[in-house]
Amino acid sequence: MKKLVVLFGLLVPSLVLAAGGSNVHLDKADIDRTDQPSLQRGAQLFMNYCLGCHQTQYQRYQRTFEDIGVPLDLGQENLQLTGEKVGDYMKSAIPKEAAAKWFGAPPPDLTLVARVRGADWLYTYLRSFYVDPNRPFGVNNKVFPDVGMPHVLQELQGVPYDQHEERMIDGQMQSVYVGIKADGTGMLSADEYDAAVLDLVNYLVYLGEPARLEAESIGRWVLVFILVLFVFVYLLKKDYWRDVH
Numbered sequence: 745m746k747k748l749v750v751l752f753g754l755l756v757p758s759l760v761l762a763a764g765g766s767n768v769h770l771d772k773a774d775i776d777r778t779d780q781p782s783l784q785r786g787a788q789l790f791m792n793y794c795l796g797c798h799q800t801q802y803q804r805y806q807r808t809f810e811d812i813g814v815p816l817d818l819g820q821e822n823l824q825l826t827g828e829k830v831g832d833y834m835k836s837a838i839p840k841e842a843a844a845k846w847f848g849a850p851p852p853d854l855t856l857v858a859r860v861r862g863a864d865w866l867y868t869y870l871r872s873f874y875v876d877p878n879r880p881f882g883v884n885n886k887v888f889p890d891v892g893m894p895h896v897l898q899e900l901q902g903v904p905y906d907q908h909e910e911r912m913i914d915g916q917m918q919s920v921y922v923g924i925k926a927d928g929t930g931m932l933s934a935d936e937y938d939a940a941v942l943d944l945v946n947y948l949v950y951l952g953e954p955a956r957l958e959a960e961s962i963g964r965w966v967l968v969f970i971l972v973l974f975v976f977v978y979l980l981k982k983d984y985w986r987d988v989h
Contacts, residue, residue, distance in 0.1 A: 768886045773867035775946040777957055783812040786947025789940060791823045793896045797843065797851040799836035800951055806830045811954055812947075848892040859952040863945050870897065870941045874906040874924050886924070901937045902930030 776782060787808065805828065809819035820830055826837055840850045858866060869887040873895040876884035881894040883904075895904070904926045908919045925934075932940060950956075 768868065768872065770862075770864040770868045770887075771871070773863040773942060773945050775863050775942065775949055777946070777950055779946065780813040782943045782946045783950055784814060785940070786943035786945070786950075787812055787814070787823060789897075789944045790947055791825060794854065794944075795825070795834065795836060797836060797838050797847075797896075798854045799851075800834045800855040801853055802855040803834050803951055803954065804831055805834055807954060808834070808951075811950070851893070854948060854951070856952050858945070858949040863949050866945045866948060867941060870944065871901075871938065872924060873898070873901075874904045876906075897937075897941070898930070900930050900932045900940060902926035902928055 805819065805824055806816065808814075809816055809823070809830070814823070816830055824830070828835075836851070838851070843850045861869075865887065869885065872886040872888075873883045874886065875882060878884075879890070880892070883895045883898075885891045885893075886906075895901075898904070904924050907922045907925050909922050910917050911920045912918075913920070926937070930937065
C-alpha cells in the first residue's frame with residue numbers, strides 16, 4: 745500500500761500536466777519578473793477578465809500591490825472591483841455550485857497555474873482559442889481541446905478563426921492548418937494582443953512564486969558570504985597547521 749501511495753504521488757504532477765494537453769508547439773514566453781509595468785498591466789488584465797471566475801486564494805491584494813509597485817490607495821480604487829479589504833485574499837465571487845453547473849466544473853484556482861503548466865503553455869493557450877460552433881461557448885482551443893472555458897479576452901483579440909490553406913502534398917491538394925487569425929474586430933492589433941497576453945502570463949508567473957526575486961537576491965548575498973568566509977576559514981586552517989610537520 746505504501747508503494748502504491750508513493751507511486752501515485754509521483755504520477756499526479758505528470759497527470760495534471762497531461763490533462764487537456766496536445767501536441768501543439770508551444771511559443772516561447774519571454775517574461776521578465778523584474779518588469780513592474782508589465783506586472784501592473786498583467787494584474788489589471790487579471791482583475792478585469794479572470795478574477796470574476798477564477799481566484800488566487802493564496803495571495804492577498806496588499807502583498808500583490810506592494811510587490812508590483814502599486815500604491816495601496818490606487819490598487820484599492822482601480823484593481824479591487826468588488827469591495828474587499830486590502831488585506832483580503834483574492835477570491836472569486838462566483839458560487840462554486842453555479843460555476844460547476846455553467847462550466848461543467850468549478851474554475852480552478854490560478855495561484856500556482858504557472859508552476860504547474862509553465863509560462864510557455866499559458867502564453868500559447870491564451871492565443872489558441874478559435875471559433876467552434878459545436879462547443880457550448882462557441883470556441884475551442886488548440887492547446888487544450890474541448891476546454892470548458894469561454895474566450896474571455898475576445899473583445900481584445902477579436903473573433904479568432906482556425907486558418908487552413910490548400911497545398912500540394914504528395915501530388916494531391918490537401919488542407920493544411922496554418923494558424924489562428926482574428927477578424928480585426930478586437931480592441932487590440934495582433935501584436936498588441938500578444939503583448940497583453942505576455943503581461944498576463946508574467947503576472948501569473950509572479951503569483952506562483954511571489955518571493956522569487958527576493959529569494960534570488962538573498963541567495964546571491966549568501967554565496968558572497970560563503971566565499972568570504974571560505975577565505976577566513978582557509979587562513980585559520982593554515983595558522984592552525986603551520987607548526988604541524
